[in-house]
Amino acid sequence: MKNVVLLGANGHTSREIIPRLLEQKDVRLRLFLRQAERLRHLAGNHVDIIEGDARCPELLREAIQGQDVVISTMGGMDLGDKIGLVVHVMEDLGVPRIIAMSAGGIYDELPEPFNAWDKEMTGYTRPTNLQAAEEIEKSSLKYTILRPVWLSDKASEEFELTRKGEHYKGTETSRSSIGRFIADVVRNPDLHIGENLGISLPSTDGDKPAAYR
Numbered sequence: 001m002k003n004v005v006l007l008g009a010n011g012h013t014s015r016e017i018i019p020r021l022l023e024q025k026d027v028r029l030r031l032f033l034r035q036a037e038r039l040r041h042l043a044g045n046h047v048d049i050i051e052g053d054a055r056c057p058e059l060l061r062e063a064i065q066g067q068d069v070v071i072s073t074m075g076g077m078d079l080g081d082k083i084g085l086v087v088h089v090m091e092d093l094g095v096p097r098i099i100a101m102s103a104g105g106i107y108d109e110l111p112e113p114f115n116a117w118d119k120e121m122t123g124y125t126r127p128t129n130l131q132a133a134e135e136i137e138k139s140s141l142k143y144t145i146l147r148p149v150w151l152s153d154k155a156s157e158e159f160e161l162t163r164k165g166e167h168y169k170g171t172e173t174s175r176s177s178i179g180r181f182i183a184d185v186v187r188n189p190d191l192h193i194g195e196n197l198g199i200s201l202p203s204t205d206g207d208k209p210a211a212y213r
């Protein structure tokens with residue numbers, strides 16, 4: 001069996017990850033979230049739930065102990081600090097594999113004029129998302145960092161990837177595609193190790209996401 005913990009399990013992206021992980025019969029999934037009653041209905045043979053705030057080191061230790069893969073879809077203006085703590089706990093427990101969401105734009109890598117528009121709209125979140133990526137990159141962990149832009153609930157699982165240092169493609173990312181990508185990496189955790197990837201929906205290039213044009 002493969003033990004996988006999902007931090008931020010009640011988030012919108014996590015909802016796209018959970019069913020895709022549960023298709024894998026060798027996955028034992030642990031859901032970590034605040035107000036656990038929101039997901040209590042999912043508890044069962046292959047799913048256990050830990051209620052907690054990721055700012056609490058003791059609860060993070062309880063959640064991460066014995067896991068093979070840690071996934072974070074957490075957000076928030078303190079994301080960098082939370083991820084710093086997750087990294088610290090993982091290193092301390094000897095749990096090496098993390099897949100974590102940051103955000104596109106943290107390196108000003110979006111093409112103009114989309115970059116300037118995105119910066120005006122969400123630039124205040126860039127420093128903490130950058131800190132999250134840096135905490136992971138400077139660690140000893142086997143990591144995959146994802147940098148989505150403007151998340152949508154479109155059903156498409158299609159994605160295109162850009163590497164760190166490359167110009168970003170696209171203005172949108174579907175949460176379904178993140179669910180697919182992460183499920184594929186959990187199936188084969190040797191994929192995408194040490195990579196910091198832009199992930200976006202193909203054919204969404206432009207000045208803004210379609211909903212804002």
Ligand SMILES: NC(=O)c1ccc[n+]([C@@H]2O[C@H](COP(=O)([O-])OP(=O)(O)OC[C@H]3O[C@@H](n4cnc5c(N)ncnc54)[C@H](OP(=O)(O)O)[C@@H]3O)[C@@H](O)[C@H]2O)c1
Binds near residue numbers: 033034052073082
């Ligand atoms: N929305 C976009 O267009 C966009 C673009 C680029 C990147 N991102 C990033 O993508 C990620 C996922 O997006 P999303 O739409 O799925 O976000 P979301 O629905 O807001 O989910 C984020 C989850 O993080 C959890 N969380 C935050 N602080 C926590 C803490 N201290 N302890 C435990 N859980 C905590 C929240 O828990 P609660 O449910 O308890 O509040 C929430 O369920 C976020 O990191 C976001 O910053 C978003």
